[in-house]
Structure formats: structure tokens, C-alpha cells
Amino acid sequence: MESSFDPHAIEQKLYADWEGADYFAPRGNGEGYCIAIPPPNVTGSLHMGHAFQHTLMDALIRYERMKGRRTLWQMGTDHAGIATQMLVERQLLAEGLKREDIGRDAFVERVWDWRNHSGNNISKQLRRMGSSLDWSRDRFTMDEGFCHAVLEVFVRLYEEGLIYRGQRLVNWDPELKSVISDLEVENTEERGHLWHFRYPLAGGLTTREGKPYLVVATTRPETMLGDTAVAVHPDDERYAALVGGSVILPLADREIPIIADEYVDRDFGTGCVKITPAHDFNDNEVGARHGLALINVFNEDATINEAAPQPYRGLDRFDAREKVVADLKSQGLLDGIEDHTLMVPRGDRSNAIVEPLLTHQWFVKIQPLADPAIKAVENGDVEFVPKQYENVYFSWMRNIQDWAISRQQWWGHRIPAWYDAEGNVYVGRDEDEARRNGGLADDVPLDQDPDVLDTWFSSALWTFVTLGWPEETEELSQFHPTDVLVTGHDIIFFWVARMIMMTLKFTGEVPFRQVYVHGLVRDADGKKMSKTKGNGLDPLDLIDGVSLDELIDKRTQNLTQPQMAPSIEKNTRADFPEGIPSYGTDALRFTYCALASTGRDVRFDLSRIEGYRNFCNKLWNAARFVLMNCPDDEEPGRRDLSLADRWIVSEMRSFLETSERAINTYRFDLYANAVYEFVWHEYCDWYLELTKPLLWDEQADPSLLRGTRYTLLSVLDTLLRAAHPIMPFITETIWREVAPRLGNTNPTIMLQPFPEPADLPSDPDAEAAVEWLKGVIVGIRNIRGEAGIKPAQEISILLQGGSDADRALAQVAESLLKRLAKVDRIDWLADGAEPPPNALALVGELRVMVPLAGLIDVAAERARLAKEVEKKSQELNRIEAKLANENFVAKAPQAVVEKERAKAGDARAALATLEQQLASLDDL
């Protein structure tokens, strides 16, 4: 083995090996375990969030596979309607073409071409992460089976009356020229204005103040062209007399009523509100209550249409706004302009300002689907981890609105509805069925609805359609419901909720039993990673490394706001002056796990991954040490275990208990920490060191040698298996060297059993003995360190006091003690004997003494001791204060009181010894 760990030498080769050997497919007769991958977009490339998510999923999958479950990690990708269409449209635009220029069929063809040739980027990247996905069952949300299932679902919902077509106000993205759902609208706070307009009163009315007009305030002047009323609050005395009257709508010169509605806030503005039922959701409701007309003044590209007065027709909405304001001003009807911050709705894809627009769309009647989905979480059939996300889910589900599922796009599942010349609609799995359903003759001309379905409509069917629905497959019965969904909180509404609804509806089962919600990956400063900010990291750059120049290029190319490039470059130079070194997949995965504490976002800091890369190297070198010292031609024979052997096995048992508990509660951070702690601070720091005296002793008892070599190997084997779900590559590589020496000729660690703590003996005696030994060694090292004794300098020590047990331990551990503390001589002093001047460490009753003898400066030792005395006396004070409290002694459990008394006794004795020692130094 090389003397340092090189991820590149092993990773790709191993993955190809695993995949080739088909280790990722479900196997065995164990109970099924299944995770369905949240399907990445075909257009997507792996970002930090994916990499994080897949690390966690793969850890679970590998763990369960090793536990013997029949394990399936279902692979697949999403056709990502809008995202993919936009991407291909951009490509067309580079050729000077629009999609309309080539037509629908050619366009869709082109998207398929793109998908077939460039759409598997993400798959390659997932392989680099070590993800043990079953590639043989790869699915796509537009593959044949999926299309079939989507039709089936649509038709069944339609036939049940749960899908309907209707005209209503929807969120319209004028740039995409499509409806989008409530969820796809992002409200951002922006600065704007509040314009005050005078609407002249009709019929000679005046306000209480005698003015012949009402003043209304609006942030959307251009929509006034579609006003159909002015509203005041019913209890507003200022306007009570005017309700029932009317105003003349300026510019349009229409007479519109003055109505009273609770919706109006008397204290805002003038208390008069213009009502535009066709262009505002609230106004729409007011209009419905009062039977107002809806006047739509926008075209689908948000220019002004024929319903508006002639001068405004054809103007863009923002130009229209300016003209409306200017015209009102010139007519003396502009009453004032205020600055105003308002929430502006923007499309999450296009970033265009969304318009409420009156259109015909397809909707899912959601309440009948939502009710069972709410119950499923209430009664625990689906459980969120962490639990608080259930509240987020409930609050959304209990106020859920019908879902607008049609999209005015070309790429996606086309809606299986046809219209005749009169506009009657016929739905069916295909045109023939639609005809039959409608009792139409073959020669009646029909046109298919041009729209496609919201991408989330098909994603909602993900868990069961990937397993073969609507066929009753073996996979469905074996793997559905899936066990856990691993996802980010940002798509609970988009996806998780909709999956629960649709899956319950069509399979009668929940889609998954648990939802593990992980946090967002942020940069080292806690900021969201984004292309715009240029602070994103590519997981593959962390694995392979990247130079500063390449990184700057990646971050500044194809920016939507190119003016950001200089500042992005500057920040990148500051944050990564040397670029990013290569850390390897295992280190990256380990980092994600270590950062994954529940319910919080994670800050990705290079210093963490560097630390875990070092950890990989540590493990690598520990393995080198073991392999160097354990010949592969070990002669069989009796094995006796040393104290250290028994100790490390016992320690490993508790490590495994901790790991198992952590994994079963999705505490990847605690799991990773347990691995780190055990490997570095128990196995390497202590156990390997403790084996050296024996391994290097030419006179050593062969059966003890065999015992230690066996323990070195078997503990390494066990910890490799325990760590494999987090760091698959390095563990596999080492394991393939280790296993044969234990007589295990299986080809892969992936299919080895995950270690069970119950298989290992707990050995309290060995644990106590090594604790004692550590105490003595640390005591001596502390003296050495503080006194500045050179590490190479051997010293002699004296022992005094202590129990028979101490004497026995000292004898058993003599060679260990000597080596680990660099001690060449150990002498016992009789209890009453006067020791030479010395530096003292206490291990219980036992005095461990290093004679000063020119080695140690008296003043320095006095200072060190004074510090010890100070610490000990503080401890004693605290305990004594507690014991002096009568209430504590009377009310605390007896065991707690006893424990405190014992501690007080120990502390008192130790303090006395230390003080005495300090005094003896003073005499020098």
C-alpha cells in the first residue's frame, strides 16, 4: 500500500467493479427495503444539495443492504417540463430560432434528442458519489410506462370528477405565457409607489367634505382600465351615504358602482379601494360577492387588449402604467404619489412578474385527496423526521387550494382531452377512447388540448409508477410503500404532499413510511449557494480538485447578471487563493454525514472536508500498520488475548451500539462522529500503540502474538464494515486486503454483514484496566509536557501508595507503560518511605512520581502543581456546597447523594496529597 491515501487510485475502478458485478440490485430473501430517489432533472447537474442528499441515502441503503434486507434504491430522472423546455429554447435561440418556427413536433423531437445525448450527465456524477443505485431499473417520467400511468391517473380522476376544466383567475407568467401554480410564485419585497387617483362621483354626489370625487390608492395603475367598482367598508361613516351611488371611471369613461365590503381596511389610504375583479385575487372575491363584471384588459403577453380604451391597446403593461398615470395627471385626477414597498409576485423560473389572469385551465379538486393525506400523517402512517415538519405540512394541507395542472408548454405529458368544433370536451386514454366516451362518430373532427401537465403531476406518482403501477408487479408488493423519502424542506409542498395524496388515492398505501427532511447546504458564511451570487461549489471539484482559474471561469460564465463577475472573481480569489485541492469522494461523504445534524441547514466549510480527508489518510495508515504486522501466512495455533486486545473489542462493542442507535434515528452526524472517535482516538491513538511492545518483542509468546494479530485484523475488519456506508471506497479497498488474512474470500465488503454489537463481548475488567493505564500515562505525559522534557528522553518513575489492584495492573502493563510514556525504569516505594523531590500525578490513590533530578525545574513544577490544587479545590468546594444544602441531602435520590459524598471524599484526599506535595517543594 502507498504511504498516503490517494482517492483517485481507487474510486472509479471500484465503482465500475461494483456496477459490473451487479451488487446494487436487490438480492437475498430479506425483508424489502426501498428508497426512491428524488428524481433529478434531466437537465440538471449535480449540486451540493444533491450530493448531500445522495450521501445520506446511499449510507442508509448500504447499511440496510449489509443488514441483510432485500434493498432497492430506485433510480430515475424527471423530464422537468419548464426547465428543459427553456434550455432547449435557449439553444434554438442561439440558432436564431424560436420554438414556433420549427413547430411542436420538431421541437419535442429536439428535446428528446437533447435528453438522449446530453441528459445523462447527472448519472455519471451520481456514480462518482459512489451511489449504489440500481441502474438496471432506471426510469424517466416520460418513458412509455410512465406516460401510460399518467394517462390512467388523469382519466380516472376526470371520471371521478376530481379533475375539471374551468375558467378562473390564475397566476399567469407572461414570459412563459403559461399558468403556474401558487407554489411556483415567489413573492419578493420590492420598492414601488402608491398612486392616488380621483374618481369623479356620478350624479352630482359629493363626499362629506363636499368633494366631487373619491380618492383611491393603487400600486397597479394600469389595471384601473378594468375596474368595475369602488369599495368602502360597510361601517365607514365617511362614505356611508355614497354606497349605492357610482363613480365615473376615468379614461375608460364607464360608470361603476360604489359598494360596501368588509374586505376594505378603513385605516389604509383613504378607505376607498378600486375593485378590478379580473386582475386581483382579492378583488375577484369581492366581485363574486357583489356580482360585478370581470373585465380582462390584458393579453397573454401582458399587453393591453381590446377591452381597454383605444389609446392603451397593444401597450406593454409597464408602458400602459406610465401612460395611465400621465393621462390622469393631465386631467387633474392624480391626487398624489407615495413611495411604497410591496410584495411583488415573480415566476420562480422566469423571474417575470406574475399576473393574475382570467383563463381556462385544468384543475385537480384537491380537498378529497387532501383529507386522507392529512389523516395519514396524523395517525403516523407517514412520519416526518424531524417532527416539526409535520406542522408545516398540516398548515399547508389544511388550507390547500385546487391545483392548476395544465401548462401552456410543449414539453411534457399532453393532456388527454379533445375538443369538437363547439368546444365540447372529451377525455380518454387516447383519441379513440375519448370518442367512444363521448359517443362520437369517427369522422367528427377533434382537436387535442395543446397543453401539457405540470411536471409535479407525474412526479407525484413516482414511488409506485417506478415499481410498475398500474401493473400489479412483484416489485410493488415487495417494495411499496417505500421505507423513507430523503428530501429537502423546499419541496414538501411541491412533491411530498402531492405524492402522499396521489399514492393514497391510487394504491391505497402511503408512498413512504418516513420522510427525512435535511437542511440546505450553504456556503461557509451561511449564505445560500447560487449561480447568481457565484458562491456555489461543485461536488466534483471537491472530489477532484480545481485550480483557482478554472473555478473563477466556472463561477463567472453564463451569468444572468454579468455585471456581478468582477465581485465574484474577487471573492473567489479571497476564499480559495490556491483553488481547491482534491479531497476524494469518501472525505466529501464523510463531511456531509458529519454536518447532517437534524433540522438545520449546514455550512460547508473547506476546513471540515480537509479534516475528514486527513481522517481517511489516518485510516489508510492504520491499515498499513496492521498489514505490515500481520503476515498473510499466519500459522494456525492457539490465540490468547492480551489486556489491550480484550479492551479494544469491548470498546468496539460500545462504538457499534452508538453507531446503530445513531443510524436508526437518522443521526448521521453522531454516526460519523462515533466512527471518527473510535478509529482515531481508540483504535489508532491507543490500541495500535498498545500492540507495539508485543509485536516488536522477539521473545513474545506466540499465542499472544497470534491473539494480537488476529485482534488487529478482526477489529479493523469490523470497523471497516461499520464505516462502509459512509466511506465506501476506502473501506472496500482496505477490506479486500484485510479479509483474506481472516480467511474471508468474499469479493466485496458491500455484501458483508453490518457488525452487531451483540456479537462482541463486553469486558468491564479490561476497560477498567486500560482506563487505569491511560490515567498513569497521561499523568506522566502531562508532567513531561509541562516540564519540557524532550520526547526522546527516557525517564524513570516511582510509584507509591495505591491498592493491590494498582500493583497488579502495574505489573501486567509494565511494558505498555514504559513504551507509551517513554519510561525506562519503574520502582515501587514503600508506603511510609520518603520520596526524593518529584513531580506528582495522582491516579486515584496511586502516586505516580517523576524525580526532579535535574530534569525538572522546581519553580515550573510548583506552578503546575498550584494549578492542579486550584482545580481540585474548586471541584471540592462545589461538591461540599451541595452537600451542605440540607434540602439536597433530604430530597435528592439517595444514590445521587452517595455519589456526591464519594466524590467529596476522593477530592478531599487528592487535595490533601497535592497540597502536601506543594509544601514539600516549597522546602527545596
Add this chain to the structure above:
RNA sequence: GGGUGUUUAGCUCAGUUGGGAGAGCGACGGCCUUACAAGCCGUAGGUCGCAGGUUCGACCCCUGCAACACCCACCA
């Protein structure tokens, strides 16, 4: 406006039923000791956001407040 989360060492974070405050990184001092300098040994550093309350005892439970983050809704 409603809700959720966070606040612990210089930084990033653990802290499982209430009973002696922890880790990693960083800092400081010393070491190339035959697995590892991507390493080894040692050291320092915290009024656990603030104020109350419950309790013999609170980082932990309760109330209030503050700051930060996010989600939902929204007054034109």
C-alpha cells in the same frame, strides 16, 4: 399578521429520561518517536442570548423578551 427553527469555546457545531460543560477546526508550546508531518505529545479558552419561574438541583422544563434565519399569508 401567523408559524417554525436557531442563540453553548475565536469559528462550525454536539450535548439522548434534569444530577461533574464536549468535539472538530483554529490558537499556543514541544517533537521528523521504525503506520501516518494529511502526523505525534501537551496547554489555554465558555455567566450555555437576556430576565423571571418550577425544582434540593436547570444548557436541558415553563413564561416573557431580544437578535438572527426560514416558511406561509398579506392592506389596495
